[in-house]
Amino acid sequence: MLSTMQDVPLLISRILTHGSTIHGSSQVTTWTGEPEPHRRTYAEIGARAAQLAHALGDDLGVARDDRIATLMWNNAEHVEAYFAIPSMGAVLHTLNLRLPPEQLIWIVHHAADRVVIANGSLLPLLAPLLPHLKTLEHVIVSGPGDRAPLTEAAATAGVRVHEYEELLAGKPTAYDWPELDERQAAAMCYTSGTTGDPKGVVYSHRSVYLHSMQVNMAESMGLTDRDTSLVVVPQFHVNAWGLPHATFMTGVNLLMPDRFLQPAPLAEMIERERPTHAAAVPTIWQGLLGELTANPREVSSLTQVTIGGSACPPALMEAFDRLGMRVCHAWGMTETSPLGTVARPPAHAVGTDEEFGYRITQGRFPTGVEARLTGPGGERLPWDGRSAGELEVRGPWIAAAYYNGPDGEPQRPEDKFTEDGWLKTGDVGTISPDGFLTLTDRAKDVIKSGGEWISSVELENALMAHPAVAEAAVVAVPDEKWGERPLATVVLREGADAGFETLRTFLQDEAKIAKWQLPERWTILPAVPKTSVGKFDKKVLRRQYAAGELEITEI
Numbered sequence: 109m110l111s112t113m114q115d116v117p118l119l120i121s122r123i124l125t126h127g128s129t130i131h132g133s134s135q136v137t138t139w140t141g142e143p144e145p146h147r148r149t150y151a152e153i154g155a156r157a158a159q160l161a162h163a164l165g166d167d168l169g170v171a172r173d174d175r176i177a178t179l180m181w182n183n184a185e186h187v188e189a190y191f192a193i194p195s196m197g198a199v200l201h202t203l204n205l206r207l208p209p210e211q212l213i214w215i216v217h218h219a220a221d222r223v224v225i226a227n228g229s230l231l232p233l234l235a236p237l238l239p240h241l242k243t244l245e246h247v248i249v250s251g252p253g254d255r256a257p258l259t260e261a262a263a264t265a266g267v268r269v270h271e272y273e274e275l276l277a278g279k280p281t282a283y284d285w286p287e288l289d290e291r292q293a294a295a296m297c298y299t300s301g302t303t304g305d306p307k308g309v310v311y312s313h314r315s316v317y318l319h320s321m322q323v324n325m326a327e328s329m330g331l332t333d334r335d336t337s338l339v340v341v342p343q344f345h346v347n348a349w350g351l352p353h354a355t356f357m358t359g360v361n362l363l364m365p366d367r368f369l370q371p372a373p374l375a376e377m378i379e380r381e382r383p384t385h386a387a388a389v390p391t392i393w394q395g396l397l398g399e400l401t402a403n404p405r406e407v408s409s410l411t412q413v414t415i416g417g418s419a420c421p422p423a424l425m426e427a428f429d430r431l432g433m434r435v436c437h438a439w440g441m442t443e444t445s446p447l448g449t450v451a452r453p454p455a456h457a458v459g460t461d462e463e464f465g466y467r468i469t470q471g472r473f474p475t476g477v478e479a480r481l482t483g484p485g486g487e488r489l490p491w492d493g494r495s496a497g498e499l500e501v502r503g504p505w506i507a508a509a510y511y512n513g514p515d516g517e518p519q520r521p522e523d524k525f526t527e528d529g530w531l532k533t534g535d536v537g538t539i540s541p542d543g544f545l546t547l548t549d550r551a552k553d554v555i556k557s558g559g560e561w562i563s564s565v566e567l568e569n570a571l572m573a574h575p576a577v578a579e580a581a582v583v584a585v586p587d588e589k590w591g592e593r594p595l596a597t598v599v600l601r602e603g604a605d606a607g608f609e610t611l612r613t614f615l616q617d618e619a620k621i622a623k624w625q626l627p628e629r630w631t632i633l634p635a636v637p638k639t640s641v642g643k644f645d646k647k648v649l650r651r652q653y654a655a656g657e658l659e660i661t662e663i
Protein backbone atom coordinates (compact mmCIF):
# COMPACT_ATOMS: atom_id res chain seq x y z
CA MET A 109 0.00 0.00 0.00
CA LEU A 110 1.44 3.39 -0.98
CA SER A 111 1.08 6.46 1.17
CA THR A 112 -1.25 9.31 0.36
CA MET A 113 1.44 11.93 0.94
CA GLN A 114 2.71 14.49 -1.56
CA ASP A 115 5.97 13.66 -3.28
CA VAL A 116 7.75 17.02 -3.39
CA PRO A 117 11.37 16.69 -4.55
CA LEU A 118 13.92 17.80 -1.95
CA LEU A 119 15.65 20.50 -4.01
CA ILE A 120 18.29 23.09 -3.17
CA SER A 121 16.11 25.72 -4.91
CA ARG A 122 13.52 25.12 -2.19
CA ILE A 123 16.11 25.83 0.52
CA LEU A 124 17.06 29.03 -1.33
CA THR A 125 13.46 30.19 -1.73
CA HIS A 126 12.74 29.47 1.90
CA GLY A 127 15.86 31.25 3.19
CA SER A 128 15.55 34.31 0.98
CA THR A 129 11.88 34.91 1.85
CA ILE A 130 11.09 33.57 5.34
CA HIS A 131 14.57 34.58 6.56
CA GLY A 132 15.06 37.42 4.07
CA SER A 133 16.55 39.79 6.63
CA SER A 134 19.25 37.36 7.86
CA GLN A 135 22.70 38.39 6.73
CA VAL A 136 25.85 37.14 5.11
CA THR A 137 28.72 39.32 6.33
CA THR A 138 32.01 39.08 4.44
CA TRP A 139 35.25 40.28 6.02
CA THR A 140 37.03 42.74 3.72
CA GLY A 141 40.06 43.82 5.72
CA GLU A 142 38.59 47.37 5.46
CA PRO A 143 37.13 49.20 8.46
CA GLU A 144 33.66 47.89 7.53
CA PRO A 145 32.85 44.37 6.40
CA HIS A 146 30.46 43.81 3.51
CA ARG A 147 26.86 42.89 4.39
CA ARG A 148 24.20 41.30 2.22
CA THR A 149 20.78 40.01 3.27
CA TYR A 150 19.44 36.58 2.44
CA ALA A 151 16.79 38.34 0.30
CA GLU A 152 19.57 40.00 -1.70
CA ILE A 153 21.46 36.71 -1.99
CA GLY A 154 18.26 35.12 -3.37
CA ALA A 155 17.83 37.89 -5.95
CA ARG A 156 21.47 37.74 -6.98
CA ALA A 157 21.44 33.93 -7.21
CA ALA A 158 18.56 34.33 -9.70
CA GLN A 159 20.62 36.88 -11.63
CA LEU A 160 23.62 34.58 -11.66
CA ALA A 161 21.52 31.70 -12.99
CA HIS A 162 20.16 33.93 -15.78
CA ALA A 163 23.68 35.06 -16.63
CA LEU A 164 25.05 31.53 -16.71
CA GLY A 165 22.18 30.25 -18.84
CA ASP A 166 21.58 33.21 -21.18
CA ASP A 167 25.07 34.67 -21.62
CA LEU A 168 27.29 31.60 -21.17
CA GLY A 169 24.95 28.89 -22.44
CA VAL A 170 25.22 26.78 -19.29
CA ALA A 171 22.89 23.78 -19.57
CA ARG A 172 21.62 21.01 -17.30
CA ASP A 173 24.43 18.89 -15.77
CA ASP A 174 27.21 21.28 -16.83
CA ARG A 175 29.92 21.46 -14.19
CA ILE A 176 30.60 25.00 -12.92
CA ALA A 177 33.69 25.29 -10.76
CA THR A 178 34.43 27.83 -8.06
CA LEU A 179 37.91 28.91 -6.98
CA MET A 180 36.84 31.11 -4.11
CA TRP A 181 37.19 31.98 -0.46
CA ASN A 182 34.22 31.95 1.89
CA ASN A 183 32.17 35.00 0.92
CA ALA A 184 28.69 36.15 -0.13
CA GLU A 185 29.32 35.55 -3.85
CA HIS A 186 30.38 31.99 -3.12
CA VAL A 187 27.08 31.49 -1.27
CA GLU A 188 25.25 32.82 -4.35
CA ALA A 189 27.08 30.29 -6.51
CA TYR A 190 26.21 27.54 -4.00
CA PHE A 191 22.52 28.13 -4.63
CA ALA A 192 22.31 29.39 -8.22
CA ILE A 193 24.29 26.58 -9.86
CA PRO A 194 22.47 23.50 -8.50
CA SER A 195 19.10 25.24 -8.46
CA MET A 196 19.26 25.82 -12.24
CA GLY A 197 20.17 22.15 -12.77
CA ALA A 198 23.93 22.53 -13.23
CA VAL A 199 26.56 21.04 -10.89
CA LEU A 200 28.64 23.13 -8.47
CA HIS A 201 32.24 21.98 -8.31
CA THR A 202 34.20 23.66 -5.51
CA LEU A 203 37.95 23.65 -6.16
CA ASN A 204 40.38 23.38 -3.27
CA LEU A 205 42.63 26.39 -3.78
CA ARG A 206 45.38 24.84 -1.66
CA LEU A 207 45.97 21.87 -3.96
CA PRO A 208 49.16 21.72 -5.99
CA PRO A 209 48.67 22.96 -9.59
CA GLU A 210 48.96 19.46 -11.14
CA GLN A 211 46.11 18.18 -8.99
CA LEU A 212 43.89 21.15 -9.78
CA ILE A 213 44.47 20.61 -13.49
CA TRP A 214 43.71 16.91 -13.13
CA ILE A 215 40.50 17.57 -11.22
CA VAL A 216 39.14 20.27 -13.55
CA HIS A 217 39.81 17.98 -16.49
CA HIS A 218 38.24 14.96 -14.79
CA ALA A 219 35.11 16.89 -13.86
CA ALA A 220 35.09 18.54 -17.32
CA ASP A 221 34.38 21.96 -15.81
CA ARG A 222 33.12 24.43 -18.46
CA VAL A 223 33.14 27.56 -16.32
CA VAL A 224 35.05 28.70 -13.26
CA ILE A 225 34.03 31.54 -10.95
CA ALA A 226 37.22 32.82 -9.32
CA ASN A 227 38.02 35.45 -6.74
CA GLY A 228 40.21 38.23 -8.08
CA SER A 229 42.72 37.58 -5.31
CA LEU A 230 43.24 34.05 -6.64
CA LEU A 231 44.03 34.96 -10.24
CA PRO A 232 47.81 34.57 -9.73
CA LEU A 233 47.00 30.93 -8.92
CA LEU A 234 44.51 30.41 -11.76
CA ALA A 235 46.20 32.26 -14.64
CA PRO A 236 49.22 29.91 -15.10
CA LEU A 237 46.85 26.91 -15.10
CA LEU A 238 44.62 28.20 -17.91
CA PRO A 239 46.59 26.79 -20.87
CA HIS A 240 46.19 23.32 -19.28
CA LEU A 241 42.45 23.56 -18.50
CA LYS A 242 41.23 22.24 -21.83
CA THR A 243 37.55 21.90 -20.94
CA LEU A 244 37.28 25.45 -19.61
CA GLU A 245 35.45 28.04 -21.76
CA HIS A 246 34.73 30.91 -19.33
CA VAL A 247 36.27 32.53 -16.27
CA ILE A 248 34.04 34.79 -14.17
CA VAL A 249 36.01 37.05 -11.84
CA SER A 250 34.58 38.34 -8.58
CA GLY A 251 35.92 40.66 -5.91
CA PRO A 252 39.14 42.65 -5.52
CA GLY A 253 42.43 41.68 -7.14
CA ASP A 254 44.49 42.60 -10.16
CA ARG A 255 42.97 41.18 -13.38
CA ALA A 256 46.21 41.63 -15.33
CA PRO A 257 47.63 38.12 -14.75
CA LEU A 258 44.50 36.63 -16.30
CA THR A 259 44.03 38.73 -19.41
CA GLU A 260 46.98 37.46 -21.42
CA ALA A 261 46.72 33.84 -20.24
CA ALA A 262 43.02 33.74 -21.14
CA ALA A 263 43.62 35.14 -24.61
CA THR A 264 46.28 32.51 -25.30
CA ALA A 265 44.09 29.73 -23.92
CA GLY A 266 41.00 30.89 -25.84
CA VAL A 267 39.03 31.32 -22.61
CA ARG A 268 36.52 34.21 -22.27
CA VAL A 269 36.78 36.39 -19.17
CA HIS A 270 33.75 38.05 -17.52
CA GLU A 271 33.27 40.31 -14.52
CA TYR A 272 30.84 38.79 -12.02
CA GLU A 273 29.07 42.07 -11.27
CA GLU A 274 28.77 43.01 -14.94
CA LEU A 275 27.20 39.65 -15.76
CA LEU A 276 24.60 40.05 -13.01
CA ALA A 277 23.77 43.70 -13.74
CA GLY A 278 20.27 44.18 -15.16
CA LYS A 279 19.33 40.49 -15.03
CA PRO A 280 15.89 39.57 -13.60
CA THR A 281 15.94 39.05 -9.84
CA ALA A 282 13.58 36.08 -9.97
CA TYR A 283 14.09 32.70 -11.64
CA ASP A 284 11.59 29.99 -12.38
CA TRP A 285 13.72 27.19 -10.85
CA PRO A 286 13.19 23.87 -12.67
CA GLU A 287 11.47 20.98 -10.93
CA LEU A 288 14.41 18.58 -10.97
CA ASP A 289 14.70 14.96 -9.89
CA GLU A 290 15.93 15.13 -6.28
CA ARG A 291 18.49 12.43 -7.07
CA GLN A 292 20.17 14.54 -9.70
CA ALA A 293 23.73 15.79 -9.15
CA ALA A 294 23.88 19.10 -7.28
CA ALA A 295 27.51 19.51 -6.25
CA MET A 296 30.81 17.69 -6.31
CA CYS A 297 33.96 17.65 -4.21
CA TYR A 298 37.16 15.71 -4.75
CA THR A 299 38.76 13.92 -1.82
CA SER A 300 42.15 15.21 -0.74
CA GLY A 301 43.71 12.21 -2.51
CA THR A 302 46.26 10.76 -0.09
CA THR A 303 46.85 7.81 -2.39
CA GLY A 304 46.24 7.55 -6.11
CA ASP A 305 44.24 10.09 -8.09
CA PRO A 306 41.71 12.32 -6.30
CA LYS A 307 38.20 10.88 -6.27
CA GLY A 308 35.05 12.86 -6.97
CA VAL A 309 32.04 12.60 -4.67
CA VAL A 310 28.82 13.81 -6.30
CA TYR A 311 26.11 15.02 -3.90
CA SER A 312 22.45 14.97 -4.89
CA HIS A 313 19.81 17.59 -4.08
CA ARG A 314 18.21 15.03 -1.82
CA SER A 315 21.43 14.23 0.07
CA VAL A 316 22.20 17.93 0.59
CA TYR A 317 18.65 18.61 1.80
CA LEU A 318 18.56 15.73 4.28
CA HIS A 319 22.10 16.44 5.48
CA SER A 320 21.21 20.11 6.07
CA MET A 321 18.27 19.10 8.23
CA GLN A 322 20.58 16.94 10.31
CA VAL A 323 23.12 19.78 10.68
CA ASN A 324 20.28 21.90 12.09
CA MET A 325 19.17 19.37 14.67
CA ALA A 326 19.81 20.32 18.29
CA GLU A 327 21.79 17.06 18.48
CA SER A 328 24.15 18.45 15.83
CA MET A 329 24.80 22.20 15.55
CA GLY A 330 21.28 23.24 16.54
CA LEU A 331 21.56 26.86 15.36
CA THR A 332 18.68 29.32 14.88
CA ASP A 333 18.17 32.82 13.43
CA ARG A 334 19.42 34.26 16.72
CA ASP A 335 22.87 32.84 15.91
CA THR A 336 25.73 34.02 13.75
CA SER A 337 28.05 31.33 12.48
CA LEU A 338 31.68 32.10 11.67
CA VAL A 339 32.38 29.66 8.86
CA VAL A 340 36.15 29.21 8.84
CA VAL A 341 36.00 25.75 7.30
CA PRO A 342 36.43 26.51 3.60
CA GLN A 343 33.48 26.30 1.23
CA PHE A 344 35.71 24.03 -0.86
CA HIS A 345 36.06 21.55 2.03
CA VAL A 346 32.96 19.35 1.90
CA ASN A 347 30.59 22.27 1.29
CA ALA A 348 31.82 24.06 4.43
CA TRP A 349 30.40 21.10 6.37
CA GLY A 350 26.96 21.84 4.95
CA LEU A 351 26.66 25.17 6.78
CA PRO A 352 25.57 27.47 3.92
CA HIS A 353 22.71 25.12 3.01
CA ALA A 354 21.73 24.44 6.62
CA THR A 355 21.76 28.11 7.60
CA PHE A 356 19.39 29.03 4.74
CA MET A 357 16.91 26.61 6.25
CA THR A 358 16.95 28.31 9.63
CA GLY A 359 18.08 31.91 9.00
CA VAL A 360 21.38 31.66 10.88
CA ASN A 361 23.52 34.68 9.98
CA LEU A 362 26.79 33.83 8.26
CA LEU A 363 30.12 35.50 8.98
CA MET A 364 32.51 34.75 6.14
CA PRO A 365 36.26 35.40 6.61
CA ASP A 366 37.12 35.56 2.88
CA ARG A 367 40.93 35.36 2.65
CA PHE A 368 41.54 36.59 6.22
CA LEU A 369 42.17 33.22 7.83
CA GLN A 370 45.13 34.11 10.00
CA PRO A 371 44.65 34.04 13.81
CA ALA A 372 44.80 37.85 14.29
CA PRO A 373 42.00 38.81 11.85
CA LEU A 374 39.91 35.85 13.04
CA ALA A 375 40.22 37.11 16.63
CA GLU A 376 39.28 40.61 15.49
CA MET A 377 36.26 39.28 13.58
CA ILE A 378 35.03 37.46 16.66
CA GLU A 379 35.39 40.52 18.86
CA ARG A 380 33.74 42.91 16.40
CA GLU A 381 30.99 40.78 14.83
CA ARG A 382 30.21 38.66 17.90
CA PRO A 383 29.45 35.30 16.27
CA THR A 384 27.84 32.70 18.56
CA HIS A 385 29.14 29.68 16.64
CA ALA A 386 32.20 28.84 14.59
CA ALA A 387 33.43 25.82 12.65
CA ALA A 388 36.99 24.87 11.72
CA VAL A 389 39.66 22.16 11.86
CA PRO A 390 41.81 21.87 15.04
CA THR A 391 44.87 23.57 13.50
CA ILE A 392 42.89 26.80 13.07
CA TRP A 393 41.82 26.64 16.71
CA GLN A 394 45.39 25.94 17.86
CA GLY A 395 46.45 29.13 16.06
CA LEU A 396 43.58 31.14 17.49
CA LEU A 397 44.33 29.89 20.97
CA GLY A 398 47.93 31.14 20.67
CA GLU A 399 46.66 34.51 19.43
CA LEU A 400 44.05 34.91 22.17
CA THR A 401 46.59 33.96 24.81
CA ALA A 402 49.13 36.50 23.53
CA ASN A 403 46.58 39.24 22.78
CA PRO A 404 43.42 38.70 24.84
CA ARG A 405 40.15 39.95 23.29
CA GLU A 406 36.49 40.06 24.20
CA VAL A 407 35.27 36.83 22.62
CA SER A 408 32.52 35.85 25.03
CA SER A 409 29.84 35.77 22.29
CA LEU A 410 31.38 32.61 20.85
CA THR A 411 29.87 29.92 23.02
CA GLN A 412 29.81 27.03 20.54
CA VAL A 413 32.72 25.86 18.44
CA THR A 414 32.43 22.88 16.10
CA ILE A 415 35.76 21.13 15.58
CA GLY A 416 36.27 18.32 13.13
CA GLY A 417 38.31 17.22 10.15
CA SER A 418 40.92 15.67 12.43
CA ALA A 419 40.95 14.64 16.08
CA CYS A 420 40.54 17.48 18.57
CA PRO A 421 43.30 17.16 21.20
CA PRO A 422 41.68 17.09 24.67
CA ALA A 423 44.15 19.77 25.84
CA LEU A 424 42.80 22.12 23.17
CA MET A 425 39.24 21.47 24.25
CA GLU A 426 40.13 22.21 27.87
CA ALA A 427 41.94 25.41 26.91
CA PHE A 428 38.85 26.66 25.06
CA ASP A 429 36.63 25.66 27.98
CA ARG A 430 38.73 28.00 30.12
CA LEU A 431 38.06 30.80 27.63
CA GLY A 432 34.34 30.13 27.88
CA MET A 433 34.09 28.64 24.38
CA ARG A 434 32.53 25.25 24.34
CA VAL A 435 34.08 22.96 21.79
CA CYS A 436 31.87 20.33 20.19
CA HIS A 437 33.79 17.58 18.45
CA ALA A 438 32.46 16.09 15.21
CA TRP A 439 33.65 13.51 12.70
CA GLY A 440 33.00 13.30 8.99
CA MET A 441 34.43 12.83 5.52
CA THR A 442 33.99 14.20 2.01
CA GLU A 443 32.16 10.93 1.34
CA THR A 444 29.72 11.54 4.23
CA SER A 445 28.65 15.11 3.25
CA PRO A 446 30.40 15.36 5.88
CA LEU A 447 28.35 15.04 9.07
CA GLY A 448 28.91 11.54 10.49
CA THR A 449 28.97 11.96 14.28
CA VAL A 450 28.67 14.82 16.77
CA ALA A 451 29.89 14.55 20.37
CA ARG A 452 26.99 15.87 22.43
CA PRO A 453 27.11 14.04 25.76
CA PRO A 454 23.99 12.11 26.71
CA ALA A 455 21.67 13.66 29.31
CA HIS A 456 22.77 11.37 32.12
CA ALA A 457 26.42 12.46 31.74
CA VAL A 458 25.85 16.22 31.61
CA GLY A 459 27.31 17.93 34.66
CA THR A 460 29.03 14.73 35.85
CA ASP A 461 32.61 13.47 35.74
CA GLU A 462 31.68 11.43 32.70
CA GLU A 463 30.85 14.45 30.56
CA PHE A 464 34.34 15.30 29.31
CA GLY A 465 34.95 11.66 28.38
CA TYR A 466 31.97 11.84 26.03
CA ARG A 467 32.97 15.22 24.60
CA ILE A 468 36.38 14.01 23.45
CA THR A 469 34.96 11.04 21.55
CA GLN A 470 34.26 11.68 17.86
CA GLY A 471 30.58 11.60 18.81
CA ARG A 472 27.30 9.80 18.43
CA PHE A 473 25.75 8.66 15.17
CA PRO A 474 22.58 10.49 14.17
CA THR A 475 19.59 8.84 12.51
CA GLY A 476 20.64 8.58 8.92
CA VAL A 477 24.13 7.29 9.60
CA GLU A 478 24.24 3.56 10.24
CA ALA A 479 27.56 2.23 11.49
CA ARG A 480 29.39 -1.06 11.95
CA LEU A 481 32.94 -2.11 12.79
CA THR A 482 34.89 -4.69 10.86
CA GLY A 483 37.91 -6.45 12.35
CA PRO A 484 41.15 -7.28 10.56
CA GLY A 485 39.80 -10.70 9.53
CA GLY A 486 36.54 -9.27 8.16
CA GLU A 487 34.60 -10.20 11.31
CA ARG A 488 31.86 -7.90 12.66
CA LEU A 489 32.94 -6.41 16.00
CA PRO A 490 30.70 -5.62 18.98
CA TRP A 491 29.89 -2.08 20.18
CA ASP A 492 31.61 -2.61 23.52
CA GLY A 493 33.85 0.44 23.59
CA ARG A 494 36.93 -1.83 23.42
CA SER A 495 36.98 -3.79 20.15
CA ALA A 496 38.76 -1.69 17.52
CA GLY A 497 38.02 -2.16 13.85
CA GLU A 498 37.46 -0.29 10.61
CA LEU A 499 34.35 1.86 10.64
CA GLU A 500 31.83 1.25 7.85
CA VAL A 501 28.81 3.51 7.33
CA ARG A 502 25.74 3.86 5.15
CA GLY A 503 22.93 6.34 4.85
CA PRO A 504 21.11 8.82 2.59
CA TRP A 505 23.96 11.38 2.61
CA ILE A 506 26.81 8.87 2.26
CA ALA A 507 28.55 8.18 -1.04
CA ALA A 508 27.76 4.94 -2.85
CA ALA A 509 30.47 5.42 -5.48
CA TYR A 510 32.95 7.92 -6.91
CA TYR A 511 32.52 9.97 -10.05
CA ASN A 512 33.44 8.35 -13.34
CA GLY A 513 36.31 5.93 -13.70
CA PRO A 514 38.26 5.53 -16.94
CA ASP A 515 35.25 3.69 -18.45
CA GLY A 516 32.96 6.67 -17.75
CA GLU A 517 31.05 4.69 -15.11
CA PRO A 518 30.86 5.36 -11.35
CA GLN A 519 33.75 3.69 -9.51
CA ARG A 520 33.33 1.47 -6.49
CA PRO A 521 36.89 0.47 -5.53
CA GLU A 522 37.00 -2.58 -3.26
CA ASP A 523 39.04 -0.80 -0.62
CA LYS A 524 36.37 1.91 -0.35
CA PHE A 525 33.05 0.08 -0.63
CA THR A 526 31.90 -3.28 0.69
CA GLU A 527 30.10 -5.78 -1.49
CA ASP A 528 26.84 -4.90 0.24
CA GLY A 529 27.29 -1.21 -0.49
CA TRP A 530 28.64 0.27 2.77
CA LEU A 531 31.38 2.90 2.72
CA LYS A 532 34.69 1.75 4.19
CA THR A 533 35.87 4.87 5.98
CA GLY A 534 39.51 3.85 6.46
CA ASP A 535 39.10 5.07 10.05
CA VAL A 536 39.83 2.68 12.89
CA GLY A 537 38.14 2.91 16.26
CA THR A 538 35.68 1.62 18.81
CA ILE A 539 31.97 2.24 19.37
CA SER A 540 30.46 2.29 22.85
CA PRO A 541 27.21 0.45 23.60
CA ASP A 542 25.41 3.82 23.48
CA GLY A 543 26.73 4.60 19.99
CA PHE A 544 29.70 6.93 20.63
CA LEU A 545 32.58 6.56 18.22
CA THR A 546 36.19 6.86 19.38
CA LEU A 547 38.72 6.88 16.57
CA THR A 548 42.14 5.56 17.35
CA ASP A 549 43.65 6.01 13.91
CA ARG A 550 43.43 6.06 10.17
CA ALA A 551 43.85 2.46 9.01
CA LYS A 552 47.05 3.49 7.24
CA ASP A 553 48.42 5.42 10.25
CA VAL A 554 48.05 2.66 12.84
CA ILE A 555 51.46 1.62 14.18
CA LYS A 556 51.76 -2.15 14.02
CA SER A 557 54.38 -3.04 16.60
CA GLY A 558 55.14 -6.71 17.26
CA GLY A 559 51.62 -7.82 16.38
CA GLU A 560 49.95 -5.15 18.54
CA TRP A 561 48.45 -1.84 17.43
CA ILE A 562 49.64 1.47 18.84
CA SER A 563 47.34 4.45 18.34
CA SER A 564 49.20 7.44 16.90
CA VAL A 565 46.31 9.68 17.91
CA GLU A 566 46.54 8.65 21.57
CA LEU A 567 50.26 9.44 21.65
CA GLU A 568 49.71 12.78 19.90
CA ASN A 569 46.97 13.82 22.30
CA ALA A 570 49.10 12.85 25.27
CA LEU A 571 52.08 14.83 23.94
CA MET A 572 49.96 17.87 23.16
CA ALA A 573 48.77 17.88 26.77
CA HIS A 574 52.33 18.82 27.85
CA PRO A 575 52.58 22.59 28.37
CA ALA A 576 55.78 22.88 26.29
CA VAL A 577 54.27 21.20 23.23
CA ALA A 578 52.41 23.21 20.59
CA GLU A 579 51.88 20.35 18.11
CA ALA A 580 52.86 16.70 17.88
CA ALA A 581 52.47 14.14 15.13
CA VAL A 582 53.34 10.48 15.54
CA VAL A 583 53.98 8.19 12.59
CA ALA A 584 54.95 4.57 12.12
CA VAL A 585 58.52 3.95 10.98
CA PRO A 586 60.04 0.61 10.02
CA ASP A 587 61.80 -1.27 12.81
CA GLU A 588 63.87 -4.43 12.40
CA LYS A 589 62.73 -6.06 15.61
CA TRP A 590 59.10 -4.95 15.94
CA GLY A 591 58.08 -4.35 12.34
CA GLU A 592 57.02 -0.77 13.09
CA ARG A 593 57.62 1.66 15.94
CA PRO A 594 56.31 5.16 16.65
CA LEU A 595 58.34 8.22 15.71
CA ALA A 596 57.34 11.29 17.74
CA THR A 597 57.69 14.62 15.94
CA VAL A 598 57.20 17.58 18.23
CA VAL A 599 56.76 21.32 17.75
CA LEU A 600 57.64 23.25 20.90
CA ARG A 601 55.79 26.36 21.99
CA GLU A 602 57.66 29.62 21.51
CA GLY A 603 60.21 30.05 24.27
CA ALA A 604 59.41 26.61 25.75
CA ASP A 605 62.05 24.02 26.44
CA ALA A 606 61.53 20.34 27.18
CA GLY A 607 63.90 17.47 26.54
CA PHE A 608 62.77 14.21 24.98
CA GLU A 609 63.42 12.39 28.26
CA THR A 610 61.04 14.77 30.03
CA LEU A 611 58.36 14.24 27.39
CA ARG A 612 58.80 10.48 27.51
CA THR A 613 58.47 10.48 31.29
CA PHE A 614 55.39 12.68 30.98
CA LEU A 615 53.81 10.18 28.56
CA GLN A 616 54.45 7.32 30.94
CA ASP A 617 53.69 8.95 34.30
CA GLU A 618 51.05 11.58 33.52
CA ALA A 619 49.35 10.23 30.41
CA LYS A 620 49.63 6.59 31.56
CA ILE A 621 50.82 5.33 28.18
CA ALA A 622 51.97 1.71 28.41
CA LYS A 623 55.74 1.39 28.43
CA TRP A 624 55.92 -0.73 25.28
CA GLN A 625 54.03 1.97 23.37
CA LEU A 626 56.43 4.81 24.25
CA PRO A 627 58.35 6.18 21.26
CA GLU A 628 62.10 5.76 21.26
CA ARG A 629 62.65 7.91 18.14
CA TRP A 630 62.12 11.65 18.54
CA THR A 631 62.59 14.81 16.53
CA ILE A 632 61.80 18.51 16.88
CA LEU A 633 60.14 20.24 13.94
CA PRO A 634 59.53 23.95 13.27
CA ALA A 635 55.95 22.99 12.21
CA VAL A 636 54.08 19.79 11.40
CA PRO A 637 53.51 19.60 7.62
CA LYS A 638 49.82 20.09 6.79
CA THR A 639 47.57 18.89 3.98
CA SER A 640 45.59 21.25 1.77
CA VAL A 641 42.76 21.25 4.33
CA GLY A 642 44.97 21.80 7.37
CA LYS A 643 45.40 18.24 8.66
CA PHE A 644 48.72 16.73 9.76
CA ASP A 645 50.32 15.37 6.58
CA LYS A 646 51.81 12.14 7.85
CA LYS A 647 52.89 10.88 4.48
CA VAL A 648 55.26 13.85 4.19
CA LEU A 649 56.73 12.93 7.60
CA ARG A 650 57.12 9.27 6.60
CA ARG A 651 58.81 10.33 3.36
CA GLN A 652 61.14 12.75 5.17
CA TYR A 653 62.08 10.02 7.63
CA ALA A 654 62.74 7.50 4.85
CA ALA A 655 64.89 10.04 3.00
CA GLY A 656 66.93 10.67 6.17
CA GLU A 657 65.85 14.32 6.22
CA LEU A 658 64.84 14.35 9.89
CA GLU A 659 67.36 14.68 12.70
CA ILE A 660 66.40 11.75 14.92
CA THR A 661 67.33 11.32 18.58
CA GLU A 662 66.96 7.81 20.00
CA ILE A 663 66.29 7.45 23.71
Ligand code: AMP
Binds near residue numbers: 418419439446533
Ligand atom coordinates in the same frame (compact mmCIF):
# COMPACT_ATOMS: atom_id res chain seq x y z
P1 AMP B 1 38.18 14.65 4.39
O1 AMP B 1 37.41 13.84 3.44
O2 AMP B 1 39.33 15.38 3.79
O3 AMP B 1 37.30 15.59 5.17
O4 AMP B 1 38.85 13.66 5.45
C1 AMP B 1 38.08 12.76 6.19
C2 AMP B 1 38.92 12.11 7.24
O5 AMP B 1 39.33 13.07 8.22
C3 AMP B 1 38.21 11.06 8.05
O6 AMP B 1 38.15 9.83 7.37
C4 AMP B 1 39.07 11.01 9.30
O7 AMP B 1 40.24 10.23 9.11
C5 AMP B 1 39.48 12.44 9.48
N1 AMP B 1 38.63 13.08 10.48
C6 AMP B 1 37.58 13.88 10.28
N2 AMP B 1 37.06 14.29 11.45
C7 AMP B 1 37.79 13.72 12.43
C8 AMP B 1 37.75 13.73 13.87
N3 AMP B 1 36.87 14.45 14.53
N4 AMP B 1 38.65 12.97 14.53
C9 AMP B 1 39.57 12.24 13.87
N5 AMP B 1 39.67 12.20 12.53
C10 AMP B 1 38.78 12.92 11.82
